Amino acid sequence: MKPSIWVNMDTWVRHLVPISVTIFLLLLTAIPTHLPGFAGIAPVLPLMGVYYWAIYRPDLLPAWAAFLVGCLYDIMAGTPLGVNALVLLLVQGVTASQRKFFLGKSFMVAWWAFGLLAAGSIGLSWLLVVILSHQVVDALPVIFEYFLTMGLFPLLTWALARTQMAFLKDV
Amino acid sequence: MKQSGAVGRLATLRLLAQRFAFVSLIIGAVALMIVGKADILLIERTRAVVADALSPILDAMSRPATTIAEVVESVRELANLRAENARLKAENQRLQHWQTLARRLESENVVLHEQLNVIPDPDPAFVTARVIGDLGSAFGHSMLLNAGARDGVRKGQAVLAGEALVGHVAEVGERSSRLLLLTDINAKIPVMVESSRTRAILSGDNKDRPKLNYVAGNSVIAVGERVVTSASGAAFPPGIPIGVVASNSEGVIRVEPFVHRHELEFVSIVDYGLGGILPFEKPPVPERRRRGAMVQE
Numbered sequence: 001m002k003p004s005i006w007v008n009m010d011t012w013v014r015h016l017v018p019i020s021v022t023i024f025l026l027l028l029t030a031i032p033t034h035l036p037g038f039a040g041i042a043p044v045l046p047l048m049g050v051y052y053w054a055i056y057r058p059d060l061l062p063a064w065a066a067f068l069v070g071c072l073y074d075i076m077a078g079t080p081l082g083v084n085a086l087v088l089l090l091v092q093g094v095t096a097s098q099r100k101f102f103l104g105k106s107f108m109v110a111w112w113a114f115g116l117l118a119a120g121s122i123g124l125s126w127l128l129v130v131i132l133s134h135q136v137v138d139a140l141p142v143i144f145e146y147f148l149t150m151g152l153f154p155l156l157t158w159a160l161a162r163t164q165m166a167f168l169k170d171v
Numbered sequence: 172m173k174q175s176g177a178v179g180r181l182a183t184l185r186l187l188a189q190r191f192a193f194v195s196l197i198i199g200a201v202a203l204m205i206v207g208k209a210d211i212l213l214i215e216r217t218r219a220v221v222a223d224a225l226s227p228i229l230d231a232m233s234r235p236a237t238t239i240a241e242v243v244e245s246v247r248e249l250a251n252l253r254a255e256n257a258r259l260k261a262e263n264q265r266l267q268h269w270q271t272l273a274r275r276l277e278s279e280n281v282v283l284h285e286q287l288n289v290i291p292d293p294d295p296a297f298v299t300a301r302v303i304g305d306l307g308s309a310f311g312h313s314m315l316l317n318a319g320a321r322d323g324v325r326k327g328q329a330v331l332a333g334e335a336l337v338g339h340v341a342e343v344g345e346r347s348s349r350l351l352l353l354t355d356i357n358a359k360i361p362v363m364v365e366s367s368r369t370r371a372i373l374s375g376d377n378k379d380r381p382k383l384n385y386v387a388g389n390s391v392i393a394v395g396e397r398v399v400t401s402a403s404g405a406a407f408p409p410g411i412p413i414g415v416v417a418s419n420s421e422g423v424i425r426v427e428p429f430v431h432r433h434e435l436e437f438v439s440i441v442d443y444g445l446g447g448i449l450p451f452e453k454p455p456v457p458e459r460r461r462r463g464a465m466v467q468e
Contacts (some may be wrong), residue, residue: 027225031232032305032314034240036433039305040312040377063189067196071203075221077306078341078349081214082203089196129310132208135356138377141309156350 004097010171017167018061021160022049022069030076041144046073047121048156050088050115054095055102056164066092079125079134087121087128107157114153122146198281219344222315229303230317237436292408297331297441298322303347305432312355312377312432313338316440319346324440329400329407331439335429336360336400336411340440350438353428354381356436361403362413364396370403373413373426380417383424392416398426408443 003011025045033039046069053061070085077084094117095102102110126142207214248255284291300322304315312350320343328340330350338358341351351358358375362383370387384393396416402409417427 001393016376027228027232030229030304030306030315031236032302033236034433036363036431037379038381039432040309042306042308049419054351056464063193063196067200070200072221072225073306075218076225076304076315077308078306079309080204081207081218082200086197086200089193090416092191125310128204132204133356133436137310137356141377 001159014167014171015060017163018049018053018057019065019069020161021161022046022053022061023072025049025156026069026073026076039139040141041148041153043145043149044118044122045149045152045156046070046088047091047118048114048153049160050092051095051117052157052160055110056094057097057168058092058096058099060168061092063089063092063096079129083125083132090124091117091121107154110157111150111153115150118146118149122149202321215342219319219342219347222342222347222349223319223344226303226315226317226344229315230301233301233303240247250442293444295408295441295443296323297439298324299437299439300324300348301437302350302435309377311357312352312375313341314350314352314432315411316340316348316350316438317346318440319344319348321345323442324348325442326436327406328443329411331411331441332430332435332437334412336413336432337409337428337435339406348440352432354432355377360413361401361406362398363401363409364390365399365410366396367392368399371424373398378425380427381427383416383426385439386424392419392424394419 010072023046027047029042029045033042050061050066050069054066066088067085070083070088071081073079073084073088074081098113102113122142122145126137129137178315203214211462272388283289294462298318300316300318303317306315306374314325316330323342324343326340326343330338330340336353338350338352338355339360339399340348341357342349352375353360353373354375355378356375356377358373358381362371362373363370367390369392371383372385373381374384375381383392383398398413398416400407400409400411400413412429414426416424418425
């Protein structure tokens, strides 16, 4: 039997969840927190979104979506356009090509791999910003940003896993 | 057998297409960086349009966050009520002394202005905007504001919190704009030390305290001196307070701004009718004249 139009629409909307959640994470990062010193080292939440979906549902957050989220990130953060687009695109590509390695592995493995990937991507964006602005940007806040991102990874992964269970269990 | 071969070929083709798409996206990102570097108007417009589209969402999302921050702040204030009260009493005493002095100087100033027929500075027009987006990033210090070209905001205008300068407008959309803070690595502002009138350039480096560069002359700058804007470059009117000199070691002078990034919620975008801080613009291409036209002249 052919599925009815409502079932089709339901599936379609559910398939939009990974992209929407990643954009939501981006908007969440942009909220002014009014915390002293926090703004300079805010964690890179969209990075975790792209990483998570590249492992578990690469079909629903493909490379172009990572590119798009990266462009939005650049526009909102005021970084040179293309920097985060390239970084998130590479994270998506690398993770999705290695996803067989992650499936069925423990959480610690995912955390460890994310540590490597986040170091690479934050380092790459630092390098690109330095090249594009012709000025050496202080690396200390970048390192803090990295550790904060690493520290929030378990919480975010838990939230993303709950989202996946809630919306994308059988579609 | 024949069918599985076709399926296999189809899968290979699909894989190739995916690889191709990925590589072209990488090239696209690099191209965006190069084009963005050339400061093409199209990129700037695109940035403004996307920021405009996002601004209502960001506006809505920033409101509850502000409420939470206010609650946290009031709890903290309650805890420090006694100490704060003692501090305020001391400050009030000090300020009352200053008030007397200021009244006397003001009346004196009015008389002097009249005698010299000084033309008064025009009252600047301003709009008040809310900070709706602060995408914390280690690579730059900027914020999104909910006022844009339709509210009269122009590129380069000064942004003040209270009386103090916090930055200038770097990008303008229809209903949103980007505030580039003093501490951003791209911010360069002509300033002077208030007491000695020594001119310098305040340049941010993504740290909380921007540096004083290109200090004119050999004057000694002491810790605690006030730094205000200077009229150099006709960017801002002179005398807008910025901060105080916080440290001076090994030739690196750092300024502690009066207003910190996390305190910003409402800011005023002020139009002094001056050029403001604008990025260096290329001189217009000279018109090509025809030989005949030149002869005619």
